[in-house]
Amino acid sequence: MNFCMKNDLILVFILIISMSDSVFGQEKRYSFEKGLMGSPFKLVVYAANDSIAELAAAKAFGRVEELNEIMSDYRDGSEINRLSAQSGSGKWVPVSKDLFEILDISLSVSKKTKGAFDVTLGPVVQMWRHATRKGIFPAQEEIAAAMQKTGYSKMKLNRKASSVLLTQKGMRLDIGGLGKGFAAEEAIKEVKKLGITSAMMDAGGKIVLTNPPPGTDGWNINISNGSDSLKALKLSNISLATSGPTYRYMEYNGVRYSHIVDPVTGIGLLFHVRTTAICPNGTISDALATAFSVAGIEKTKKMVRKFPGTTVWLVERKGDRVAEWNTIKQ
Known part of the structure; x- marks a missing residue:
């Protein structure tokens, strides 16, 4: 085979690859779902191929699982429960970047809404969970005792040291009111790192959207x-x-x-x-x-x-x- 013929074959091969990319490399819709944080998490991405889409799902759901280990008040060993266990000790407790960020956001929202949102309601939420399972309405004394352990002003944050002080013994943090939204945001960040520009994460009704699907x-x-x-x-x-x-x-x-x-x-x-x-x-x-x-x-x-x-x-x-x-x- 002479040199010219080899070059012609190489050019034809490159042309075929280019045509394949243009035909098969268009972004397709992929959908994934997984039960996390007590709710179905649904991820939709538009990606060039199966491999990228599957990697995006793995990264996104993996990030949510990582956050659940930190933020779940259902898990005894979670970081947020370890923090709550030190309430009233007078100690400033260093926390992870993720936990500090979500508590910082929650405190800001609490101040702007004059307490209509409050992550320190954990003792009350725990009481109502128990009451719901038993079908028994809590006594007024029980409600009052739980309420004594709440109040967003009792949670202090030190931004320089990324540490938290819970001033009263028996406090319990519950970030159920914004945890899924935070997890959905973080999951989408993982997807974007892969170059995916059109994605949706639905975390049990808490939805984060990026660019529109292609052509819409x-x-x-x-x-x-x-x-x-x-x-x-x-x-x-x-x-x-x-x-x-x-x-x-x-x-x-x-x-x-x-x-x-x-x-x-x-x-x-x-x-x-x-x-x-x-x-x-x-x-x-x-x-x-x-x-x-x-x-x-x-x-x-x-x-x-x-x-x-x-x-x-x-x-x-x-x-x-x-x-x-x-x-x-x-």
Whole structure:
């Protein structure tokens, strides 16, 4: 075979590879789901091939599992439970970057919402979990005793040393109100490291979105008011969280109590129906879905101004009627 013929064959081979890349290298939709943090986590990515998509899923879910080891209040040896165990000791406890970051965010939200969001409600949440399993409404004395161990002002943070002081004995932190949003944000960061630009992580209703799917102008997202109204939105590079007592609640003597506890009374919300918060950040949207649920419509109208770029759809019962307020543009 002469030199010219070899060159011709090489050129043909390169052309075939290029054609294959253009035909088969287009981004395809891949979907993965895994049970994590007590909820289904669903990841959708648009990737060039199976290998990249599968690696993205492994990295994303692996990051969530890593965070669960740190933040789960269900695991005795988790970092957050080890921190809670040192409450009232007078010690500043050094914590990991992840735990400090989420506690720092939570404290900021607590201050801006005047306590409508509070990660120190762990003793009250634990009490209600036990009550729900037993089907017994807690005595007022038990509620009062649990409430004495709460209050976001009792959690102090030292940013320079990344350390935390819990000032009262018996405190227990519970970041269930923003943990999934934080995990979804972190999972998407792992996906982006692989060069994937279009992805969605749905962490049990806490959703983080990046660029739209290829050839579209947004992700198709449907949100409900909890009964008969539905909004179909096209969203991208945004996060949203929806909260409501549809599946998690306690019913006692014909009264339904939400799984979301009012930090003032220590009792599950009675009038909350559904809240959706749409924000630039998944951790904040998760926290605000809880905070706005607690605050109710009138207080939320003032509160939302402290969170630029946030829109909300809030539904609550007022007597025999349902009241709604939303700033979501369709």
